[in-house]
Amino acid sequence: MPDEVAVKAWRELSRQYAALSCALESALQDRHQLGMSEFEVLDRLVGAQDCTGLRMQELGEQIHLSQSALSRTVARLEKDGLVERKLCASDRRGVFVHPTEAGRERHAAARPTHREVINTTLGG
Amino acid sequence: MPDEVAVKAWRELSRQYAALSCALESALQDRHQLGMSEFEVLDRLVGAQDCTGLRMQELGEQIHLSQSALSRTVARLEKDGLVERKLCASDRRGVFVHPTEAGRERHAAARPTHREVINTTLGG
DNA sequence: GCGCATTCAATGCACATGCAACTAACGTAC
DNA sequence: GTACGTTAGTTGCATGTGCATTGAATGCGC
Structure with missing residues (x-):
């Protein structure tokens, strides 16, 4: 790929x-008191x-966030009562994260906004 | 566009x-003691x-950075002797920014790296 | 069992960013 | 000329992020 085309692609990206991330x-x-990382x-x-x-590790593979940033994002969600952390029984270094009922509700409320903003911004 | 396709597109983006930004x-x-914003x-x-x-305003239109972030990025570049700020004579609220000789050299040295990383990362 | 390297997650720290408030200069109305 | 709204850019502040370090648990070699 010629340099100029690649640079153009990078700028467009x-x-x-x-x-989109800003929107x-x-x-x-x-509308939902959620940061983008929290929603993800x-x-x-x-x-x-x-x-x-x-x-945590599985989350880290899916979301582009450093390990420390992920740890703190989950901590914020936990503080807000949207997720819970449980020690993993088989490997006690590991931590399982799962949504609370409030977390599921908040997510359900926010998902349409997420979809809508993506469609609007990518479309327009 | 169906929601799921849009979400997939967003995740891919x-x-x-x-x-790429991380690389x-x-x-x-x-290799060049430059942050990505500084290079841009x-x-x-x-x-x-x-x-x-x-x-500053023209820069702001081209680079996706808030006004304050841009102001500080330019301040860092100035501190490193890579750019100079000059008051605009016709409108003394405005500030002209232009590269110093050192700035041109640093940019010339860094540009191949920039192009190479973009090609490698977008290609692979 | 006893070290020792490795892995998982949390934390101290430095730093770049965004928002809001601020300062300075411009332009207009009067 | 004076007052007022607008525009350009900087700065105080809070916050989210990454890097490096730390602490705990695991697994392996012996």
Whole structure:
């Protein structure tokens, strides 16, 4: 790929990401008191119907966030009562995270906003 | 666009942006002591061959950064001697930013890295 | 059992970012 | 000329992030 084309692609990628992440961040915050990272975590947790929840590590593979950032995002969600952390019995270094009932409700309320903003921003 | 397709597109966008911005950030930092935002600013300044430089406002339109973040990015570049700020004579609220010789050299050294990382990451 | 490297997650710290408030300069109305 | 609204850019502050370190638990070699 010629350099100039690649750079153009990068700028376009960057532009789209900035527009969408910014729109998501403010819409989710305004309407549902959720940051984008918080929503992403909730979304993965609710999406994984395994009732025991996901390990931090599994979350980390799906969400692009450093390990420390993920740890703190989950901590914020826990403080707000949206997820719970449980020690993993078989490997006591591990931590299972699963949504609370309040977490499921908040996610259900926020999901339409998420979808709508994505459609609007990517479409327009 | 069906919701699920849009969400998939967003996740893919997010994944690509994370991979590329992360790779750029670390490569530029390691090899040229430049953050990604700093390089972007330099790149626009050198690209605009107007020898008087660009106004902060013009930079802001091209780079996706809040006004305050841009102001501080330029301040860092100035502190490192890579750009200079000059008051605009016709409108003394405005600020012209233009690269110094050192800034041009640093940019020239970093540009191949930038292009290479983009090609490698977008290609692979 | 006893070390020792490895893995998982949390925390101290530095830093870049965004928002809101602020300062300075411009332009207009009068 | 004075007052007022607007625009350009900077700064105080709170916050989210990454890197490196730490602490705990695991597994392996012996």
